[in-house]
Amino acid sequence: MISSEPVRMKENRVNDFTVQIATINGSGSQSANQILVRTLFRMGIPVGGKNLFPSNIQGLPTWFTIRAHPEGFVGRKNEQDIVITLNPSTALSDQKFVSSNGLFLYNSECALPSHKMRSDIISISIPFRQLSQEATESVKARKLLQNMIYVGLIAQILQLKWEVLEQTVRDQLGNKAELIQSNLKAITIGLNWAKQNLPSEFLNKFTAKEVPEGNDQYVLIDGNTTAALGLIYGGCTFASWYPITPSSSVMENLAGFSQKWRKDKAGHSTLAIIQAEDELAAVAMALGAGWTGARAVTATSGPGLSLMAETAGLAYYAEIPLVIWEVQRAGPSTGLPTRTQxxxxxxxxxLSHGDSKHILLFPSNPEEHFSFGQVAFDLAETLQTLVIVMSDLDLGMNFHRSKKWPYPTQPYARGKVLSADELTLRGKFERYSDVDNDGRTYRTLPGTEHPLAAYFTRGTGHDEQSRYSEDPEVYRTNLDRLNKKWENAKKWVPQPQISQTHDTDSAILCYGSTDIIINEVLNLLAQQNLKMNSICLKSYPFPRSVEEFISQHQTIYVVEQNRDAQMKTLLTEEYPQYTTRFKSILCYDGWPITAHFVTQNIFPKKGI
Amino acid sequence: MIKQKSEASIESTSSESTQIIKSNLNKINLSQSDYVGGKSTLCTGCGHDSVTQQIIKAYFQSGVNPFQVVKISGIGCSSKTPAYLMNQAHGFNTIHGRMAPIATGVKVANHHLQILGISGDGDTASIGLGSFIHMIRRNLPIIYIVENNGVYGLTKGQFSATADAESIKKGGERNLFTAIDLCSLALELGCSFVARSFSGDSKQLVPLIDAAIRHNGTALIDVISPCITFANHEGSTKSYDAVKSHNHHLQELGFVQPQEPLLVDYEEGSYQTVKLVDGSVLILKKIESHLHDITDLQAAKNALNNSKQKNEILTGLFYWNQNCTHLIDRLHLSSTPLVQLTEKELRPKEEDFHQTLSQWK
Incomplete structure (x- = not known):
């Protein structure tokens, strides 16, 4: 059963390990994987889980990776300490993920020629089919229960706390007693098999040790779920969308939360959600609602964003509040719809033709996916423009550990809207007149009962009263005012997160999901006596503090998950005087970036 | 010949309302000049300008509060016209083909608003066709007027998707492809109000708009509106002459406002009156031996098909389903418009927040 010579066991690694499970898409492994990652979380261990899945409903290979780390470094790692392969088609190649001295548990139905087996790892064949036959007589259920068998194996190897595991299974499967019993039985079969068949030293290699209250102040959740909740708390009243991976679950969760918390006393909805015919219509509906005074959002991903371009320009030029929640995936074109970038x-x-530019927000954890819901609406209404929230598949669909955040109490910022009474007081209203000299003008909402209220919104050239105009001076003045508003926006957008604890002239710059690995990167560098400061951008345009930080460092590594150094391009456009200070580190294979990828780029020869 | 007063008219012929009409004010004390807009920049003689005048007349007569109206359009000559009417209503000249979804957002955000959409054949039948179809599917409450001339006027005379096959362009080129008939398409989709008219026929168009104002759902009025510059020549099937010679009325239409006396002088059995909730009455008079039943969807489809075979342009009210369920009903929205909801009503309670977070483990 053990196909290679047992390797001498090294130190026992407590709460510091990676697990990767290779299955076939559509085989029902999702709940097994969630049970594992949630059990570890409930034991108080810092943990994260990533689903590396195909663009397919059934049949293609899929992987789930779990990483536990006592200091909370739970970004993806290439080396996996425990690899479980149920999928014969990937078994051979899955070996390459196993860390030296790691465990490789493969389905006995995978025909693996011995000469192709690695000798520096421990490979064990697991009779999944036979074990699942013990678990149930139902042929149909066997396939599903194979997943619970590996839960049992891992439970035994890591020594998961049974009470926690059992409760997690119950919570995961709901109130279905029979289902819970058959799943617990399958887990026990896997657990017992491991107990009887794996060498005892094997069992002490990687251990999950309970940390009392370790995660009491944390949640384990995906960004798309907290985004939906944040939109609810942020006052969203209108959402239109067209299904697209990986953003669909933002809207599906929004619909779920709306059922719970967005009913008025009569039981009627205070949030309208419309599934549109395409992204052209989805964004147009949200724009119409935003113009009317609703807090309106649409969610999409790359190809959908392409279709939204024309409306984005209208929102910018006619100054209409609008929020697009974008969950990025790997492009160009259809690209890799289920991979991150x-x-x-x-x-x-x-986005859009002409001199269009938009406020971007970069949330980098579940908490910011929540809080940026209200921030996006506040900015869209304060600045009367489009705000695009730039999430990605890794943040949106994977499990992240995030510190619990407080209940939001900040009042909604609704921007410059004149009521009928205010119109009477002012005695004058011009839609695009910069009366406060900050580039931000006043609007009225349709339905305002006042003879001064009405104006005619257009995407064509317009003067201060929103009348059609082709006058060169009027046109240029208006574009300049929009730029003035843009400059002022720098005061309103979220500030970067800066860690400037070292007296050093080098720093790492990240944003969005690359923030997940930054602490680990800084730690790895510190081990090589290289101290670096860091900055995590939260918005575009960049607030003044970004320039200040850049001016204080000679070398700034800009870590991004794209080929063309896109954020660096924006930075060099904004700060041409600092162009030579930026060094790009670019990961764009579709899998979430690792800390080692960054350090290897900083020290190509050291190999740390 | 008989003269008849309906029950509805008895209530509304009070001396007060008679006075209002006499003083040129409507039921909300506005004059027709309160419904006008900016000066048109379309070509002199453009059919669209006639349509603008009929819209102004109908909205004035019906006593619609302009503050509660949103005028909306896409891109094209027709889409400029909202600027030429009802200056006291908010207006939105949007982007090409997106009038329907933008109007959807407006109406859902504030369902108290009345939406007047004015689009063209390029905007509706080509670039916006998908959205047009889905708007009908959802039965968005909107008056959707298509000013249909079969050409792209602003880009100087290309055929549109409603141009008839074999019709001839100004330069002599023949149209190779069959036309999309927006009314047939709308009927096929179950649109709850479908009508066609001609820009030069105020006697027919004004009552149609009056009726559409009372409709709660998508009211499509396809108005053949000749382009004086690019499609008024021989060989164009949407020129003034072509429409006049091929126009066939399905019925004669009359509309009686609530405050007006209903005086009907048609022969018994030759007309139908549709009483509306606000006390107004739509009168449909038969033209040939058969009186078209506007509640019969299949009859409407047949009438359109027959007219096409006879090479006629059939105009009139084809179909009206007054008992339809519209988008706002189906969304089960709060009776308070979404835009008027406050933070207190929108942000869930603190205990719900903590409870949710505690489940994420």
């Missing part, structure tokens, strides 16, 4: 940054920043 940050490759829409440049496109989103300048």
């Amino acid at each position: 940050q490759s829409d940054v440049l496109f989103a920043a300048k």
